[in-house]
Amino acid sequence: MAGAMTLQVLTDTGLAIDEQAVSVIAPGEVGYLGILRNHAPLVTTLIPGTLTWQRPDGTRHQRRMTEGLLEISKNQLTILTRSVSDVPPASHTT
Numbered sequence: 003m004a005g006a007m008t009l010q011v012l013t014d015t016g017l018a019i020d021e022q023a024v025s026v027i028a029p030g031e032v033g034y035l036g037i038l039r040n041h042a043p044l045v046t047t048l049i050p051g052t053l054t055w056q057r058p059d060g061t062r063h064q065r066r067m068t069e070g071l072l073e074i075s076k077n078q079l080t081i082l083t084r085s086v087s088d089v090p091p092a093s094h095t096t
Contacts, residue, residue: 026053
């Protein structure tokens with residue numbers, strides 16, 4: 003798909019996420035790391051935090067993740083981590 007990159011997240015139990023994304027924000031060691039299509043090749047470590055990505059249709063998705071590794075090369079973004087889980091809904095107090 004033009005304008006998108008492939009996002010794959012691999013965990014101890016297998017492939018957890020396999021989607022097309024136009025942007026990805028991952029929790030890096032020194033702050034959150036933003037990735038867009040045609041990003042320079044990179045390998046870096048990640049810390050526990052929220053992984054956010056936007057699909058080509060504009061929808062945004064989030065998952066909590068444990069520490070791991072991120073590699074981006076030729077519009078293929080791969081994250082290796084122990085586990086990912088749903089982000090709990092925000093609680094609202096009135």
